[in-house]
Amino acid sequence: MRTPIAYFVVLSGVLFTLGTLGVLLRKNALLIFMSVELQLNAVNLALVAFSRMHLALDGQVLAFFSMVVAAAEVVVGLAIIVAVYRRRGTVDVDQARGLAG
Amino acid sequence: MPLDNVVFWVFAPISVASAIGMLLMRNAVHAALFLVVNFFCLAVFYLILDAPFLFAVQIIVYAGAIMVLFLFVIMLLGVDRGDDLRERLVAQRPLALALGAGFVIEIVLAVRAGIGFATKAPAGFDAVNDPGNTQAIAKVLFRDYFLPFEATSILLIVAAVAAMVLGQRKTRAVTQAELEAMREMGT
Numbered sequence: 001m002r003t004p005i006a007y008f009v010v011l012s013g014v015l016f017t018l019g020t021l022g023v024l025l026r027k028n029a030l031l032i033f034m035s036v037e038l039q040l041n042a043v044n045l046a047l048v049a050f051s052r053m054h055l056a057l058d059g060q061v062l063a064f065f066s067m068v069v070a071a072a073e074v075v076v077g078l079a080i081i082v083a084v085y086r087r088r089g090t091v092d093v094d095q096a097r098g099l100a101g
Numbered sequence: 102m103p104l105d106n107v108v109f110w111v112f113a114p115i116s117v118a119s120a121i122g123m124l125l126m127r128n129a130v131h132a133a134l135f136l137v138v139n140f141f142c143l144a145v146f147y148l149i150l151d152a153p154f155l156f157a158v159q160i161i162v163y164a165g166a167i168m169v170l171f172l173f174v175i176m177l178l179g180v181d182r183g184d185d186l187r188e189r190l191v192a193q194r195p196l197a198l199a200l201g202a203g204f205v206i207e208i209v210l211a212v213r214a215g216i217g218f219a220t221k222a223p224a225g226f227d228a229v230n231d232p233g234n235t236q237a238i239a240k241v242l243f244r245d246y247f248l249p250f251e252a253t254s255i256l257l258i259v260a261a262v263a264a265m266v267l268g269q270r271k272t273r274a275v276t277q278a279e280l281e282a283m284r285e286m287g288t
Contacts, residue, residue, distance in 0.1 A: 075263075079267035
């Protein structure tokens with residue numbers, strides 16, 4: 001492996017930023033949720049890169065755990081989105097202003 | 102140029118471009134497909150980072166299960182008619198872009214100060230991965246991280262129950278008296 005580890009970490013940071021921009025700029029709750037997935041994946045990449053750099057498997061195990069948590073989170077999040085859609089007929093987050101003053 | 106370097110420079114632009122594509126697509130289905138491309142690119146990165154187990158898990162769990170779930174919900178809700186892209190908050194967009202650019206610059210500076218751009222991964226990961234990546238991960242997982250592993254099993258059960266509770270349609274509970282009345286009607 002001759003690629004510097006820093007390249008992977010910077011790429012992970014770029015992907016994380018793109019995910020953050022998705023959360024900040026999109027209106028569709030499903031797309032916001034996909035952007036969160038992108039952020040989780042970016043951090044996983046950094047974890048695996050650091051695991052390679054430190055010659056230890058703990059980073060890979062942690063990335064594995066984060067995948068499990070992401071799977072659970074997707075199941076619950078999509079169920080919530082479906083419930084919101086049934087109630088309001090839209091998944092636009094700007095329409096969900098029941099708590100707005 | 103070593104082979105893993107070539108692989109990195111081929112797949113890094115693809116992964117960034119697919120992430121940007123996901124960001125800009127109005128159609129939710131197209132965005133989801135771009136996200137699948139991005140997940141596959143990350144799987145390739147795991148492969149050149151000597152993590153073949155995570156490569157397989159990434160494809161099976163993310164590109165397989167999670168994205169199918171996403172596409173299923175998109176089709177179910179029929180929200181593929183595009184997004185309302187009008188922005189209602191003042192200066193939300195320029196502010197978000199500026200903060201994003203600042204974040205990237207900060208990460209680059211932090212990486213340069215922390216590990217440096219020339220640091221290559223040390224050799225000897227084969228010894229860590231002995232006898233194989235999956236076996237080595239199993240050893241770490243079931244010895245050092247056994248309690249978190251059990252906690253995730255509880256988490257998965259709770260998530261499955263929560264999805265069922267959230268997904269069911271609300272029906273009124275039948276009281277004991279009504280049940281009795283129904284029985285009497287039947288007989």
